[in-house]
Amino acid sequence: MSGYQTIYQRYKQQILNGQLKPGDKVASIRVLAADLGVAKKTVETAYSILIGEGYLVSQGAHGTRVNPDLKLQRRPPPDNIAVADHELQQLIDIRDNAGHFRLGIPSLDAFPYKKWLLLAAKAVRAMRPEHMLIPPVMGHQPLRQAIANYVNISRGLNCSPHQVCITSGYKQSLALILQTLAAPQDKVVYEDPGYFFGHKLLQRIAKNLHYAPVDRDGINVDYLLKHHQDARFVIITPAHHSPLAVTLSLPRRQQLLNWAQTRQAWIIEDDYDGEFHYSKKVLPALKSQDPGDRVIYVGTFSKTIMPAMRTSYIVLPKKLVNRFHETAEIVATGLPLLPQQILSRFIAEGHFFKHLKKMRSLYQARRQMVLNALHQVYPQRFYVELSDGGMHLVAFLKSGSQDQQLAELWQQHQLLVSPLSLWYAGKTKRYGLVIGYTNITSEQEAITAFKRPYQQTVALLNG
Incomplete structure (x- = not known):
């Protein structure tokens, strides 16, 4: 194949594969010829053919681009992109696709972008050689320091900056904790149902994994003590359970803390959306009630600021700090510095507190919008047990167990709900849809969305 044909084929393939998209600018003839070490005439010939066939357009002084009007049939992703675990792929699709009622995504329309950008500009201008x-x-x-100040004031902790470890997300936090403290055969107990991605991670890294059921008062501690008193780790979401959104009751909190102190076990507290409470009766973090220092507190900014930050943190018991530092030096690399600098300014200057206050009232209103819309469109199909806060609600089926089929049906209409039964590990399950409400801006928007699959939903539930 001659030189111009090679260039022609490469560009055509890149465009057909979607790696070059309509409107994308391509290299100038002079630059590409110099880069490939060929004559300018060779590149000109290849570009002329691509322009003649409609793949490229020449815009004179503005350069050459992929034809903005080019219509290509969308190709499915290569088979090796999809994961083998069907349930995992279903949750990935819900997480990554655009649509209504997405889970765990903070309000994107109400974020203080201008303030964030100003802080980002300040951080960039303050960059010094040592920051590299x-x-x-x-x-x-x-x-x-900013995180320690925040959790001490807002979540009732009493920690120093020395005890805070920054991670790239909940999954890394969980993995780092077990890498640091767990022996291969240590028993790990997880909530059932429990956070889906945490469950999938534990299946891979915890060889001795067990479950304890969750009811309206949180994890069943009596069950834990009866069947798993010898557990080394218990992983819980006490503020708002994931996904049932219930709160761990005070008696059970004390019971769990007493057990951990007696057995010298560790409680891993995932406080993933503990900031979002809608009444004045706010239970503090479990860590704040822990005189024996047996609770390892895990927080995240994915739910309060943006998932793209990939920033979470662990508040460590004092006696574990050195062990975690050693493990982190071996298995971690540290997060990029610039996002941490922006975030530290955002918290330290008080913008984070203001944002959370605004989001609490906003989310409470949006939850009511979604609840009203759900009852209006499907008045006899679901019931909801409202909690004191959170970022989602669970619409339990009044009858039947077809939540997975129903969720798949709604997802076809860009309603990115999750089937509750998918979050269970055991055979005893409840059935319903987990529905996010943080990005619904009006009751009418929710009504319109719920109506899309109405006929098919009624037909499915009527059997």
Whole structure:
């Protein structure tokens, strides 16, 4: 194949594969010829053919681009992109696709973008040569200080910045904790139902994994003590359970803390949306009630600021700090410094507190919008047990167990709900739809969305 034909085929293939998209700018003839070490005439010939066939358009001084009007048939992703676990792929699709009622996504329309951009500009202008070195594995010190101040005030903790470890997300936090503390045969107990991605991670890294059921008062501690008193780790979401959104009761909190102190076990507290409470009767974090220092507290900014931050944190018992630092030096690399600098300013200057206050009232209103819409469109099909806060609600089926079929049907209409039964590990399950409400801006928007699959939903539920 001659030189121009090679260039022609490469560009055509890139365009057909979707790697070059309509409107994308391509290299100039002079630059590409110099880069490939060929004559300019060779590149000109290839571009002329591509322009003649409609793949490229020449815009004179503005360069050459992929034809903005080019209509290509969308190709499915290669088979090796999809995961083998069907349930996992279903949750990935819900998480990553655009649509209504997405789970765990903070309000994107109400975020203070201008303030964030101003802080980002300040951080960039303040960049110095030492900021180009490897970032500290335990995290940027001003950010650790800001987080310590925040959790001490808002969640009732009593920690120092020395105890805060910055991670790239809940899954890394969980993996780092077990890598640091767990022996291969240590028993790990997880809530049932429990956070789906956490469950999938534990199946891969915890060889001795067991479950304890959750009811309207949170994890059943009596069951835990009867069947798993020898557990080394218990992983819970006490503020708002994931996904049932119930709160761990005070008697059970005390019972669990007493057990951990007696058995010298560890409680991993995932406080993933503990900031979002809608009444004045706010239970503090379990960590704040822990005189024996047996609770390892895990928080995240994915639910309060943006998932793209990929920033979470662990508040460690004092006696574990050195062990975690050593493990982090071996298995972690530290998060990029610039996002940590922006985030530390956002918290330290008080913008984070203001944002959370605004989101609490906004989410409470949006939850009511979705609840009203659900009852209007499907008045006899679901019932909801409202909690004191959170970012989603669970619409339980009044009859039947077809939540997975129903969720798949709604997902075809871009309603990105999750089937509740998919979050269970055991055979005893409840059935319903887990529905996010944080990005619904009006009751009418929710009504319109719920109506899309109405006929098919009624037919399915009527059997």
